[in-house]
Amino acid sequence: MVNTKYDYLIVGAGLFGAASAYLLTKQGKRCLVVDKRNHIGGNVYTEQVQGINVHQYGAHIFHTNNKKVWDFVNQFAEFNRYTNSPIANYHGKLYNLPFNMNTFYQMWGVKTPVEAKERLNEERATIREMFRREGITEPRNLEEQALQLVGRSIYEALIKGYTEKQWGRKCTELPAFIIKRLPVRFTFDNNYFNDRYQGIPVGGYTAMIEKMLINCDIRLEVDYMLHRELDALAANVVYTGEIDRYFDYRFGHLEYRTVSFETELLKGVENYQGNAVVNYTDAETPYTRVIEHKHFEFGQQPDTVISREYSKEWQPGDEPYYPVNDERNSMLYQKYKTLADQQSHVIFGGRLAEYKYYDMDKVIERALEQFAPFV
Numbered sequence: 001m002v003n004t005k006y007d008y009l010i011v012g013a014g015l016f017g018a019a020s021a022y023l024l025t026k027q028g029k030r031c032l033v034v035d036k037r038n039h040i041g042g043n044v045y046t047e048q049v050q051g052i053n054v055h056q057y058g059a060h061i062f063h064t065n066n067k068k069v070w071d072f073v074n075q076f077a078e079f080n081r082y083t084n085s086p087i088a089n090y091h092g093k094l095y096n097l098p099f100n101m102n103t104f105y106q107m108w109g110v111k112t113p114v115e116a117k118e119r120l121n122e123e124r125a126t127i128r129e130m131f132r133r134e135g136i137t138e139p140r141n142l143e144e145q146a147l148q149l150v151g152r153s154i155y156e157a158l159i160k161g162y163t164e165k166q167w168g169r170k171c172t173e174l175p176a177f178i179i180k181r182l183p184v185r186f187t188f189d190n191n192y193f194n195d196r197y198q199g200i201p202v203g204g205y206t207a208m209i210e211k212m213l214i215n216c217d218i219r220l221e222v223d224y225m226l227h228r229e230l231d232a233l234a235a236n237v238v239y240t241g242e243i244d245r246y247f248d249y250r251f252g253h254l255e256y257r258t259v260s261f262e263t264e265l266l267k268g269v270e271n272y273q274g275n276a277v278v279n280y281t282d283a284e285t286p287y288t289r290v291i292e293h294k295h296f297e298f299g300q301q302p303d304t305v306i307s308r309e310y311s312k313e314w315q316p317g318d319e320p321y322y323p324v325n326d327e328r329n330s331m332l333y334q335k336y337k338t339l340a341d342q343q344s345h346v347i348f349g350g351r352l353a354e355y356k357y358y359d360m361d362k363v364i365e366r367a368l369e370q371f372a373p374f375v
């Protein structure tokens, strides 16, 4: 074998690249990590503004049921007790999410689980009756699916406008399968996630990623696809960029949905909205959510930073956020995957290389599966 300077070239300093780099360096492998951005961390990157860790690529809340993953990340950061409990703002009225006894009280004034179930069942019965009159046997679109699951009041106030903004299409034009279930809880519990472990790394995600990369060489603002000579430096490659780009889009572009963020420092405003996440569920407000970053870490700073989040149609060149797992894109991905499987010295991992929406814990799980056997 040719003697190379590094054992692994890792393309991408996001969570997958960083966790892989840590696991590999731990068992003595020499790693070079490159990223085309001017910072490490990929989409979990946080930047300090007036002492507040701003989640530059959208709100990131770590949650998992996997103790191995939780123990793994806790080596690199102390996690706080943050619990995601978003608020919905519908035409100025506030509701707790996910749908629970607080939401039902705010919506209908019901105070006990029995009253809430009765009210929800009445709403569902009205929908069943409407379906019967109109000869609908199975929900034909997202609207009918949501109506069947939670009835009209919740659908109209908390689902319709938000979903239409997210997808840029009417709920009646979206397929029913997008919403498989709409969990409802008959307890006064606003915790969005059901996972056993949850929190935010104290000091931000960037500091956590820095620790994972401690024993690697790092080069930023280096686009691997424009610098293929880097291949000569390492025997193996871990590639975490877009899979279609790796193969020069030879079968065409994979599609994504994207979001854009309008971030603002509000000087002298100590507390803008009293919660980290407020969803705007009406159709008229152009943004989907407002994030107030300081609340992720219970900040006491005199100023605050907020980000308004807009859902956008993706065009080639835009930041790829959410893969569109429809038939066309899934088939296209399979074609690229077949090629990827033939690259014996390259490991394709993470959300872009596997064209898969991965929560952070799943990214870590994937890196552990791939590299923990070596450790």
Ligand SMILES: Cc1cc2nc3c(=O)[nH]c(=O)nc-3n(C[C@H](O)[C@H](O)[C@H](O)COP(=O)(O)OP(=O)(O)OC[C@H]3O[C@@H](n4cnc5c(N)ncnc54)[C@H](O)[C@@H]3O)c2cc1C
Pocket: 011, 012, 013, 014, 015, 016, 017, 034, 035, 036, 037, 041, 042, 043, 044, 057, 058, 059, 060, 061, 062, 063, 222, 223, 224, 225, 240, 241, 242, 259, 321, 322, 349, 350, 351, 352, 358, 359, 360, 361, 363
């Ligand atoms: C808006 C939003 C909110 C989210 N919120 C949550 C949440 O609350 N909880 C949760 O668990 N998960 C959340 N996620 C998911 C989370 O962001 C991902 O799990 C995680 O970022 C994936 O890490 P990754 O390393 O696979 O990809 P990335 O973070 O995208 O890292 C890939 C890196 O590769 C680099 N790269 C790509 N191509 C090249 C190239 N040619 N040369 C050099 N470098 C390259 C990129 O610049 C990037 O830094 C959210 C995702 C989004 C989009």
